[in-house]
Amino acid sequence: MTNAEIAQRLGMQLEAVKKAVSRSLAKLDVKERVGIAVLWYKAGMPNLQK
Secondary structure, eight states: OOHHHHHHHHTOOHHHHHHHHHHHHHHHTOSSHHHHHHHHHHTTOTTOOO
């Protein structure tokens, strides 16, 4: 999903989404969104809705 799609879906401002994504990347020490997905997968995919 793009930042714009996330913002629209969650009813947030685009800049707020950009900031949240950037902070998440920095906090998890990954450079791309796929890094977040890899960490989530390695953690056993917690909170996956079935």
